[in-house]
Amino acid sequence: MFSIKISPRFGDIDALGHVNNTVLPIWFETGRTPVIQIFDTELALDRKTFPLIMAHTDLDFLSQIYFKYEVEIRTSISKIGTKSFTVHQEAWQQGNLCAKGNCVIVYFDFNANQTAPLPEDKKKLLSEHISVNS
């Protein structure tokens, strides 16, 4: 499991006094950087070689998140398929699981504009971060 800490910023809080729902995908993206690094070791983000594309995201909002306290984003791998894998993520604040979600990331050849099989060595590296339950 990967873990990062995030401090909400003033503008993350919407008119209802809690973190706006559109902020979570941004925090979760930050939490996925080590997963990206498995595929792009140098984090060069070179459009000609970068091999991942987002296919699906889902999010459940369980408890309101407030400005005052740090949020922990936990990231793990929940499924490894032939051409894609699933990342499970959670946002915790003050001991509460406030939001959780999944995203399906597809191994993708941007030049051919089509999916491709996940290389075995990448599957192995992903499997080191598999979540026990999610």
Next chain:
Amino acid sequence: MFSIKISPRFGDIDALGHVNNTVLPIWFETGRTPVIQIFDTELALDRKTFPLIMAHTDLDFLSQIYFKYEVEIRTSISKIGTKSFTVHQEAWQQGNLCAKGNCVIVYFDFNANQTAPLPEDKKKLLSEHISVNS
């Protein structure tokens, strides 16, 4: 169905040359303003009376979205429950359905910090925007 047109901005495009996945929730939120207005006629966003909270979102990314062309966000109601309703949304660019998603919005009493039944008059107004298929 509600429809708005959005022009992608420079910073919506990520290193891969397409609209970043975290941008869609922001566009979809913009598209939901007429739905919010059913419950908050004056769009006052008063924390003491605003009655909605987001419980769930999901998104499928079907085709890449680029900088050059306008995007149409279509918004309709796909389900009306006892204490919540579901909004279905689609992003279209150049005749292609590029992304689609749903969100479950719960009728919520922020003072009591608990859900509440959807009033019948609001259900009726929502039902005028029900999607035929989604």
Next chain:
Amino acid sequence: MFSIKISPRFGDIDALGHVNNTVLPIWFETGRTPVIQIFDTELALDRKTFPLIMAHTDLDFLSQIYFKYEVEIRTSISKIGTKSFTVHQEAWQQGNLCAKGNCVIVYFDFNANQTAPLPEDKKKLLSEHISVNS
């Protein structure tokens, strides 16, 4: 002068009930797309040929912007230099000038990692959008 209309979204409103200050740079960037198009006709955003880099931005917040009403973003060119030009932008809501700002954009060779002189044909195109007063 270029003009676009923007509908604030729910999450643009912060805890104080008005549009958060970090939203204006995003709206202004959207308003600058026609300026970018002078330099990148196809809006291809190709890193090997795109010739602009942001050097400076400033913003004055004159009046609060609210959720309820559309905002007009007005964009014009206020200065054309040898290697850079200045864009002046304004945000208007309900007949009020709510925010105004400038940005200095430099003609830049990303391959050589250095500034370059603005081509005469581009200067001419920019000059067609010069603001009378700003």
Next chain:
Amino acid sequence: MFSIKISPRFGDIDALGHVNNTVLPIWFETGRTPVIQIFDTELALDRKTFPLIMAHTDLDFLSQIYFKYEVEIRTSISKIGTKSFTVHQEAWQQGNLCAKGNCVIVYFDFNANQTAPLPEDKKKLLSEHISVNS
């Protein structure tokens, strides 16, 4: 001086391969939380009592910021006036000052919709974080 560390996220990087200019105001806002806390000890963000409003921001972009490395945001107070104060902020990556900026924050009575004099005790607290040079 206050200091925080920020990890750029995938979507902060634009089509040119560097952090988009609209991201800096967001990072700088995160860096200002301890300044806000001087005025709102509990970080309650209560619209009826919160006493600050943004009047001006400016930003100079000195060097490109990339995805790979952490960014340090340094925040200090550069000027304390009668009704407002100025915050100076810097973004550092890999030993380079990549961006710097200032914002003028006004002491503001949202109920009366007008400025008000900075209380002496707040001036004193601000003065503990005055920057030596900026």
